[in-house]
Amino acid sequence: MSGELDVSRDNSDNYEQIIRLLEEKINALQTEAESLRKELNYYKSELEKLLSPPLIEATVLDILDDGKVVVRSTSGPNLIVSVSNEIAMNDIKVGMSVALNQRGSAIVKILPEREEPFIKSMEVSEKPNVKYSEIGGLDEQIQELREVIEMPLKNPEIFKELGIQPPKGVLLFGPPGTGKTMLAKAVATESNATFIHVIASEFAQKFVGEGAKVVREVFELARKKAPSIVFIDEIDAIGAKRVDLGTSGEREIQRTLMQLLAELDGFQPLDNVKIIAATNRIDILDPALLRPGRFDRLIEIPLPNIEGRKQIFKIYTSKMKVSNDIDLDTLAKLSEGLSGAEIRNICTEAGYISIREGKREISMKQFIEAINRIKSKKKSEYKGREEKYV
Known part of the structure; x- marks a missing residue:
């Protein structure tokens, strides 16, 4: 069991x-x-x-009373479309980007705002490390820039109290290498403003309407990043006097210029966005740019005089290891007719001469040799250009 x-x-x-x-x-x-x-x-x-099927990107132009929406399609003409039941009409605003269904041409999605990488790259993320003290021979121009750019950004209430309006835009003009770009960077540094640096030729795009779009988006970025300074270098690339040549390229440049003029007109003088432009050829600029209400403050940046050249040499040599025989007055006299950029090249060239000779410091003799080299090079370049056009 x-x-x-x-x-x-x-x-x-x-x-x-x-x-x-x-x-x-x-x-x-x-x-x-x-x-x-x-x-x-x-x-x-x-x-x-x-x-x-892929969706089509479009921009909302208008909202009609019957619930339909007028959009500008990226693939073609303007369209009147309906809105998907999944999207509330109150969420749709004029100017926003939306996605269209190809079959019914209805709005099926609201697209988030985005910044074009090309436009975003124009913002100088790190503040320019340029101080007024690093710019020699331009004391009057610095003072004027501080009054028309820096003061309205820092103390707008003073202008409101006095009932005056500062200039909307400032145009810096003068020969190459005189310090126009350095001045713009110094203003941005001293005023703690976002610095957006644009070369005007970047506004000239390949396709029709693209240049005007780039201009519009640059100024939109400036408004978002306010207080900000938009610096347009070599503005003569798109701002030259308009002529009736009739080529598609010329017409596109003119459309871009008109968009720039419209953006300048849209700014209030006491907005937290300031525009600085620079050119070497003010004589070829369109008069529409220079009329009051746009670039209505013109500041000439000339070649430095003898005192200015002495200041520039003093700034650069203060950072160099030089001998006791350096005579700044003599260097200023010998460098007559040279720009600030060329004086910087002289200091660099003097350093190279010292390295070649195996010296541990830079002497007066080496500075004089560098001046002679830069002047000789400038003279040969000028002669070459002269022979080219004869």
């Missing part, structure tokens, strides 16, 4: 072990099935994405 009980107990233990093994197998199969189900759903969704 006891033997039968033992056998039945053993059978019972075996059955329980088999049941546990089967339960574990079922659980493993269920886990595997769930994993396979997720994988199947993933591939189904990917297949739907591949088979679904």
Whole structure:
């Protein structure tokens, strides 16, 4: 009798072990099935994405009373479209970007605002490390720039109290290398403003209307980043006097210029956005740019006089290891007719001469040799250009 009980107990233990093994197998199969189900759903969704038609980007122009919306499609003409039931009409605003369904031309999605990488790259993320003290021979110009750019940004209440309006834009003009770009950077540094540096030729784009769009987005970025300074270098690239040549390139440049004029007109003098432009050729600029209300403050940046050249030499030599025989007055006299950029080149050239000669400091003799080299090079370049046009 006891033997039968033992056998039945053993059978019972075996059955329980088999049941546990089967339960574990079922659980493993269920886990595997769930994993396979997720994988199947993933591939189904990917297949739907591949088979679904692409959406068309558009910009909202107007919202009509009957619930329809007027949009400008990137693929063609303006369209009057309906709105998907999944989107509330109150969420749609004029000027925003939306996605259109190709089949029914209905708005199916509101696109988030985004900044073009090309436009974003124009913002100088690190503040220009240029101080007024690093610019020599331009004390009057610095004072004028501080009055028309820095003061309205820092103390707008003074102008409101007096009832006067500062200039909207400032145009710096003068020969190359006289410090126009350095001045703009110094103003941005001293006023703690965002500095947006644009070369005017970047406004000239390949496709029709693209140049005007770039101008519009640059000024939109400036408003978002206010207080900010937009510095347009070499503005003569798009701001030259308009002529009736009739070529598509000329017409596109003129459209870009008109957009720039419209943006300048849209600014209030006491806004936290200031515009500085620079040119070497003020004589070829369109008069529309220079009329009051746009670039109505013109600041000439001339070649430095003898005192200015002495200041520039003093600034650069203060950072160099020079001998005790350096005579700044003599260097200023010998460098007559040279710009600030050329004086910087003289200091660099004097350093190279010292390195070639194996010296550990720069002497007066090496500075004089550097001046002669820069002047000789400038004279040969000028002669070459003169022979080219004869």
